[in-house]
Amino acid sequence: MFFVNVPVGLVALAALPALLPRRLPQPARLDLPGVVLVTAGTASLIYGLVRAGDAGWASTTAVLPLVGALVLYAAFAAVERVSRAALMDLRMFTRRLVLVGAFLMLVATALLIGFFLLGSVYLQQQRGYSPLATGLVFLPVAVATGIGARLGSQLVGRIGTLTTAVAGLVVTAAGTLPLVWLPADGSVYARLMPGLVIASFGIGVDFVTAITTALALVAPEEAGLASGVVNTFHEVGGSIAAVLSTVAVSGIEHGAADGFTSAFTLSAITAAASALIALVLVPHSKPQTTGGPHAH
Structure with a gap:
């Protein structure tokens, strides 16, 4: 099914010459050292997190990539401070709204991908569902995420970022709580x-809240950078979810569903704790995407 991306990519590639200007008004210089360092650092971080889930946090295959990521990020910061064509203005990380958006994206992605991974393992390994049947079970989940995102885009402007973010996380925690007691039998559609x-649904609310918050007071020329920061945390969140799923897998290896109980309990605690953190971290404001003054 992944081949569906091929024709879409080819169509987009063919359309680029007609949609993009032939020459940039001001040719931009490529910060090649910065690109290499931040890409290598992020790849090392994600690989280290994945290996930590497979082999444990104390394993050499996890520790070395994680330490390497810290070194590469430090080198990236040093290079950006002296580069004439810096890839990233490091002051972006001092802007409160961007950090809030990154935090919400990290948590929302980790929880959602964790649900998909845990649910897939539970359905196929514990309940004997086929991949197709598993996909059908998750179809309403995808729809609920989209509906939550749609509602979140409206709530942010009406009731503010803080209330919307906290409400989304509380709903997520409430929905996760029943999953802690998943049975070994019974109706999947009921339990x-x-x-x-x-x-x-709650995660969908926080997805759109994360993006809206991060870009709220960012100037148009910096929107791509702020979006890139948030999307980087999206990728890291997916890696954290992979680590979380190994908790359940370890339980399956022992022939029990205890792993699912532990994993979903951790998910519920994460959502609830993030709601409390959001009460302190998220500003009580209604973002206005006008490209006005920056909020730090």
Whole structure:
């Protein structure tokens, strides 16, 4: 099914010459050292997190990539401070709204991908579902995420970032709680799906809140950079979810569903704790995407 990306990519590639200007008004210089360092650092971080889930946090294959990521990020920061064509203005990380957006994106992505991974393992390994049947179970989850995102885009402007972000995380925690007691039998549609749908609805709210908040007071020429920061945390969140899923897998290897109990308990605690953190971190404001003054 992944081949569906090929024709889409080819169409986009063919359309680029007609959509993009032939020459940039001011040719931009490529910060090649910065590109190499930040790409290598992020790849090393993600690989280290994945290996930590497979081999444990104390394993050499996890520790070395994680330490390497710190070194590469430090080198990236040093290079950006002296570069004439810096890839990133490091002051972006001092802007509160960008950091809030990155935090919300990290948590929302980790939880959602964790739900998909845990749910897939539970359905196929514990309940004997086929990949197709598993996909059908997750269809309402995807719809709920989209509905939550749609509602979140409206709520941010009406009731503010703080209330919307906290509400989304509280709904996610409430939806995750029933999943802690997943049975080894019984109806999946009565025990698994309702919790996943509710939790994913809350995550959808926080997805759009993260992006809207991060870009709220960023100048148009810096929107790509702020979006890149948030999307980087999106990738890291997915890696954290992979680590979380190994908790359940370890339980399956022992022939029990205890791993799922631990993993979903951790997910519920994460959502609830993030809601409390959001109460302190997220500003009580209604973002206006006008490109006005920056909020730090």
